[in-house]
Amino acid sequence: MERIPILxxxxxxxxxxxxxxxxQLALTLQEDLTNRIAETGAAGVLIDISSLEIVDSFxxxxxGNISSxxxxxxxxxxxVGMRPAVAITLVELGLSLTGVRTxxxxxxxxxxxxxxxxxxxxEDGDAGSEA
Amino acid sequence: MERIPILxxxxxxxxxxxxxxxxQLALTLQEDLTNRIAETGAAGVLIDISSLEIVDSFxxxxxGNISSxxxxxxxxxxxVGMRPAVAITLVELGLSLTGVRTxxxxxxxxxxxxxxxxxxxxEDGDAGSEA
Numbered sequence: 471m472e473r474i475p476i477l478x479x480x481x482x483x484x485x486x487x488x489x490x491x492x493x494q495l496a497l498t499l500q501e502d503l504t505n506r507i508a509e510t511g512a513a514g515v516l517i518d519i520s521s522l523e524i525v526d527s528f529x530x531x532x533x534g535n536i537s538s539x540x541x542x543x544x545x546x547x548x549x550v551g552m553r554p555a556v557a558i559t560l561v562e563l564g565l566s567l568t569g570v571r572t573x574x575x576x577x578x579x580x581x582x583x584x585x586x587x588x589x590x591x592x593e594d595g596d597a598g599s600e601a
Numbered sequence: 602m603e604r605i606p607i608l609x610x611x612x613x614x615x616x617x618x619x620x621x622x623x624x625q626l627a628l629t630l631q632e633d634l635t636n637r638i639a640e641t642g643a644a645g646v647l648i649d650i651s652s653l654e655i656v657d658s659f660x661x662x663x664x665g666n667i668s669s670x671x672x673x674x675x676x677x678x679x680x681v682g683m684r685p686a687v688a689i690t691l692v693e694l695g696l697s698l699t700g701v702r703t704x705x706x707x708x709x710x711x712x713x714x715x716x717x718x719x720x721x722x723x724e725d726g727d728a729g730s731e732a
Binding site: 480486521551 | 620
Protein backbone atom coordinates (compact mmCIF):
# COMPACT_ATOMS: atom_id res chain seq x y z
CA MET A 471 0.00 0.00 0.00
CA GLU A 472 2.93 2.29 -0.62
CA ARG A 473 1.22 4.00 -3.54
CA ILE A 474 -1.72 6.37 -3.74
CA PRO A 475 -4.00 5.23 -6.57
CA ILE A 476 -4.72 7.61 -9.43
CA LEU A 477 -8.14 7.07 -11.02
CA UNK A 478 -8.95 8.18 -14.52
CA UNK A 479 -12.42 9.61 -15.10
CA UNK A 480 -12.84 10.84 -18.64
CA UNK A 481 -10.12 13.42 -19.29
CA UNK A 482 -9.56 13.99 -15.58
CA UNK A 483 -7.43 12.21 -13.01
CA UNK A 484 -8.64 11.80 -9.44
CA UNK A 485 -6.40 11.29 -6.43
CA UNK A 486 -7.85 10.71 -2.96
CA UNK A 487 -5.35 11.30 -0.18
CA UNK A 488 -6.29 9.17 2.82
CA UNK A 489 -3.05 8.37 4.54
CA UNK A 490 -0.41 10.41 6.29
CA UNK A 491 1.95 11.74 3.66
CA UNK A 492 5.60 11.21 4.28
CA UNK A 493 8.48 12.26 2.04
CA GLN A 494 8.75 9.09 -0.01
CA LEU A 495 5.01 8.77 -0.54
CA ALA A 496 4.81 12.39 -1.70
CA LEU A 497 7.68 11.85 -4.15
CA THR A 498 6.08 8.64 -5.46
CA LEU A 499 2.77 10.44 -5.91
CA GLN A 500 4.42 13.29 -7.82
CA GLU A 501 6.20 10.82 -10.08
CA ASP A 502 3.14 8.61 -10.66
CA LEU A 503 0.90 11.58 -11.31
CA THR A 504 3.20 13.30 -13.80
CA ASN A 505 3.64 9.96 -15.61
CA ARG A 506 -0.11 9.42 -15.76
CA ILE A 507 -0.70 12.96 -17.08
CA ALA A 508 1.87 12.34 -19.81
CA GLU A 509 0.46 8.88 -20.68
CA THR A 510 -3.20 9.82 -20.69
CA GLY A 511 -2.99 13.42 -21.85
CA ALA A 512 -5.33 14.29 -18.97
CA ALA A 513 -6.47 17.89 -18.96
CA GLY A 514 -7.22 18.13 -15.26
CA VAL A 515 -6.27 16.70 -11.88
CA LEU A 516 -8.54 16.56 -8.84
CA ILE A 517 -6.94 16.00 -5.44
CA ASP A 518 -9.39 15.12 -2.69
CA ILE A 519 -8.17 15.93 0.80
CA SER A 520 -11.45 15.44 2.66
CA SER A 521 -9.84 12.77 4.86
CA LEU A 522 -7.04 15.01 6.01
CA GLU A 523 -7.48 16.52 9.45
CA ILE A 524 -4.24 18.43 9.23
CA VAL A 525 -2.56 20.11 6.28
CA ASP A 526 0.87 21.28 7.35
CA SER A 527 3.50 23.16 5.40
CA PHE A 528 4.84 19.89 3.97
CA UNK A 529 1.51 18.89 2.46
CA UNK A 530 0.81 22.48 1.46
CA UNK A 531 4.10 22.59 -0.45
CA UNK A 532 3.42 19.19 -2.02
CA UNK A 533 0.03 20.39 -3.29
CA GLY A 534 1.67 23.49 -4.71
CA ASN A 535 4.39 21.41 -6.39
CA ILE A 536 1.92 18.96 -7.91
CA SER A 537 -0.14 21.85 -9.20
CA SER A 538 2.94 23.47 -10.80
CA UNK A 539 4.15 20.19 -12.32
CA UNK A 540 0.71 19.48 -13.77
CA UNK A 541 0.57 23.00 -15.20
CA UNK A 542 3.87 22.45 -17.01
CA UNK A 543 2.30 19.31 -18.49
CA UNK A 544 -0.74 21.34 -19.58
CA UNK A 545 -3.10 20.00 -16.91
CA UNK A 546 -4.99 22.07 -14.35
CA UNK A 547 -5.17 21.01 -10.71
CA UNK A 548 -8.01 21.57 -8.27
CA UNK A 549 -7.78 20.59 -4.60
CA VAL A 550 -11.20 19.56 -3.28
CA GLY A 551 -12.87 18.63 -0.02
CA MET A 552 -10.83 20.71 2.39
CA ARG A 553 -12.39 20.72 5.85
CA PRO A 554 -13.26 24.12 7.33
CA ALA A 555 -10.96 23.47 10.29
CA VAL A 556 -8.10 22.77 7.90
CA ALA A 557 -8.68 26.08 6.11
CA ILE A 558 -8.57 27.91 9.45
CA THR A 559 -5.34 26.22 10.51
CA LEU A 560 -3.72 26.82 7.12
CA VAL A 561 -4.28 30.55 7.27
CA GLU A 562 -3.23 30.72 10.92
CA LEU A 563 0.00 28.99 9.91
CA GLY A 564 0.50 31.67 7.27
CA LEU A 565 -0.03 29.20 4.40
CA SER A 566 -2.51 30.26 1.77
CA LEU A 567 -1.84 27.63 -0.90
CA THR A 568 -0.85 30.25 -3.48
CA GLY A 569 -1.27 28.96 -7.01
CA VAL A 570 -3.52 26.09 -5.94
CA ARG A 571 -7.17 26.22 -7.01
CA THR A 572 -9.75 24.75 -4.68
CA UNK A 573 -13.38 23.63 -4.76
CA UNK A 574 -15.74 22.41 -2.05
CA UNK A 575 -16.19 18.88 -3.36
CA UNK A 576 -15.35 16.60 -6.27
CA UNK A 577 -18.43 17.55 -8.29
CA UNK A 578 -17.77 21.30 -7.97
CA UNK A 579 -14.10 20.65 -8.78
CA UNK A 580 -15.08 18.80 -11.95
CA UNK A 581 -17.38 21.64 -12.97
CA UNK A 582 -14.60 24.16 -12.33
CA UNK A 583 -12.10 22.16 -14.41
CA UNK A 584 -14.51 21.62 -17.28
CA UNK A 585 -15.55 25.26 -17.45
CA UNK A 586 -11.94 26.45 -17.31
CA UNK A 587 -10.98 23.91 -19.99
CA UNK A 588 -13.75 25.22 -22.21
CA UNK A 589 -12.65 28.83 -21.74
CA UNK A 590 -9.03 27.79 -22.42
CA UNK A 591 -10.21 26.25 -25.69
CA UNK A 592 -11.92 29.51 -26.56
CA GLU A 593 -8.79 31.53 -25.76
CA ASP A 594 -6.72 29.21 -27.92
CA GLY A 595 -9.22 29.83 -30.68
CA ASP A 596 -8.94 33.61 -30.21
CA ALA A 597 -5.13 33.47 -30.15
CA GLY A 598 -5.29 31.50 -33.38
CA SER A 599 -7.44 34.08 -35.09
CA GLU A 600 -5.23 36.94 -33.89
CA ALA A 601 -2.08 35.31 -35.23
CA MET B 602 -7.89 9.25 9.31
CA GLU B 603 -10.24 6.65 10.69
CA ARG B 604 -12.77 7.09 7.88
CA ILE B 605 -12.67 6.17 4.23
CA PRO B 606 -13.96 9.11 2.20
CA ILE B 607 -16.99 8.65 -0.04
CA LEU B 608 -16.98 10.92 -3.07
CA UNK B 609 -20.12 11.84 -4.94
CA UNK B 610 -19.85 12.03 -8.72
CA UNK B 611 -23.21 12.72 -10.33
CA UNK B 612 -25.59 9.96 -9.21
CA UNK B 613 -22.72 7.64 -8.27
CA UNK B 614 -20.66 7.29 -5.11
CA UNK B 615 -16.96 6.44 -5.32
CA UNK B 616 -14.97 4.78 -2.55
CA UNK B 617 -11.23 4.20 -2.90
CA UNK B 618 -9.88 1.66 -0.47
CA UNK B 619 -6.23 2.41 0.23
CA UNK B 620 -5.61 1.25 3.75
CA UNK B 621 -5.68 -2.09 5.50
CA UNK B 622 -9.25 -2.80 6.46
CA UNK B 623 -9.84 -3.84 10.03
CA UNK B 624 -13.16 -4.66 11.64
CA GLN B 625 -14.02 -1.19 12.91
CA LEU B 626 -13.05 0.54 9.66
CA ALA B 627 -15.18 -1.90 7.66
CA LEU B 628 -18.17 -1.30 9.93
CA THR B 629 -17.70 2.48 9.73
CA LEU B 630 -17.50 2.26 5.93
CA GLN B 631 -20.70 0.20 5.75
CA GLU B 632 -22.49 2.67 7.98
CA ASP B 633 -21.20 5.78 6.18
CA LEU B 634 -21.94 4.32 2.77
CA THR B 635 -25.50 3.24 3.54
CA ASN B 636 -26.14 6.68 5.08
CA ARG B 637 -24.76 8.43 2.01
CA ILE B 638 -26.85 6.27 -0.34
CA ALA B 639 -29.96 7.14 1.66
CA GLU B 640 -29.09 10.88 1.80
CA THR B 641 -28.11 11.31 -1.81
CA GLY B 642 -30.38 8.75 -3.45
CA ALA B 643 -27.31 7.52 -5.35
CA ALA B 644 -28.07 4.87 -7.95
CA GLY B 645 -24.65 3.28 -8.01
CA VAL B 646 -21.55 2.66 -5.90
CA LEU B 647 -18.03 2.18 -7.24
CA ILE B 648 -15.45 0.60 -4.94
CA ASP B 649 -11.89 0.93 -6.18
CA ILE B 650 -9.51 -1.70 -4.79
CA SER B 651 -6.57 -1.04 -7.11
CA SER B 652 -4.34 -0.33 -4.10
CA LEU B 653 -5.06 -3.63 -2.42
CA GLU B 654 -2.38 -6.26 -2.82
CA ILE B 655 -4.34 -8.84 -0.88
CA VAL B 656 -8.08 -9.47 -0.72
CA ASP B 657 -8.72 -12.04 1.98
CA SER B 658 -12.00 -13.61 3.07
CA PHE B 659 -12.67 -10.68 5.42
CA UNK B 660 -12.48 -8.08 2.65
CA UNK B 661 -14.29 -10.41 0.25
CA UNK B 662 -17.15 -10.73 2.72
CA UNK B 663 -17.18 -6.98 3.34
CA UNK B 664 -17.47 -6.29 -0.40
CA GLY B 665 -20.33 -8.79 -0.62
CA ASN B 666 -22.09 -7.20 2.38
CA ILE B 667 -21.73 -3.67 1.02
CA SER B 668 -23.08 -4.85 -2.32
CA SER B 669 -26.11 -6.48 -0.66
CA UNK B 670 -26.80 -3.47 1.58
CA UNK B 671 -26.60 -1.11 -1.39
CA UNK B 672 -28.96 -3.35 -3.35
CA UNK B 673 -31.54 -3.17 -0.56
CA UNK B 674 -31.24 0.63 -0.81
CA UNK B 675 -31.79 0.41 -4.59
CA UNK B 676 -28.17 1.10 -5.55
CA UNK B 677 -25.94 -1.15 -7.64
CA UNK B 678 -22.33 -1.81 -6.64
CA UNK B 679 -19.36 -2.43 -8.92
CA UNK B 680 -15.93 -3.32 -7.57
CA VAL B 681 -13.22 -1.93 -9.84
CA GLY B 682 -9.45 -2.06 -10.29
CA MET B 683 -8.76 -5.54 -8.96
CA ARG B 684 -5.16 -6.56 -9.69
CA PRO B 685 -4.67 -9.77 -11.68
CA ALA B 686 -2.67 -11.29 -8.81
CA VAL B 687 -5.56 -10.59 -6.46
CA ALA B 688 -8.00 -12.36 -8.78
CA ILE B 689 -5.72 -15.41 -8.87
CA THR B 690 -5.38 -15.53 -5.08
CA LEU B 691 -9.13 -15.05 -4.58
CA VAL B 692 -10.00 -18.04 -6.72
CA GLU B 693 -7.24 -20.13 -5.17
CA LEU B 694 -8.72 -19.31 -1.77
CA GLY B 695 -12.10 -20.54 -3.02
CA LEU B 696 -13.61 -17.04 -2.94
CA SER B 697 -15.37 -15.94 -6.08
CA LEU B 698 -17.11 -12.78 -4.81
CA THR B 699 -20.56 -14.13 -5.62
CA GLY B 700 -23.08 -11.36 -6.07
CA VAL B 701 -20.41 -8.71 -6.56
CA ARG B 702 -20.08 -7.14 -10.01
CA THR B 703 -16.64 -6.11 -11.16
CA UNK B 704 -15.06 -3.96 -13.85
CA UNK B 705 -11.45 -3.37 -14.87
CA UNK B 706 -11.27 0.30 -13.94
CA UNK B 707 -13.37 3.23 -12.74
CA UNK B 708 -14.36 4.33 -16.25
CA UNK B 709 -15.54 0.85 -17.26
CA UNK B 710 -17.35 0.54 -13.93
CA UNK B 711 -19.17 3.83 -14.57
CA UNK B 712 -20.16 2.66 -18.04
CA UNK B 713 -21.43 -0.63 -16.60
CA UNK B 714 -23.48 1.13 -13.92
CA UNK B 715 -24.95 3.66 -16.34
CA UNK B 716 -25.93 1.04 -18.88
CA UNK B 717 -27.49 -1.20 -16.22
CA UNK B 718 -29.34 1.80 -14.76
CA UNK B 719 -30.72 2.62 -18.21
CA UNK B 720 -31.89 -0.97 -18.75
CA UNK B 721 -33.45 -1.00 -15.25
CA UNK B 722 -35.40 2.12 -16.22
CA UNK B 723 -36.61 0.35 -19.35
CA GLU B 724 -37.68 -2.74 -17.36
CA ASP B 725 -39.58 -0.53 -14.93
CA GLY B 726 -41.31 0.97 -17.91
CA ASP B 727 -42.20 -2.48 -19.26
CA ALA B 728 -43.48 -3.65 -15.89
CA GLY B 729 -45.62 -0.53 -15.74
CA SER B 730 -47.19 -1.23 -19.12
CA GLU B 731 -47.88 -4.88 -18.19
CA ALA B 732 -49.66 -3.96 -14.97
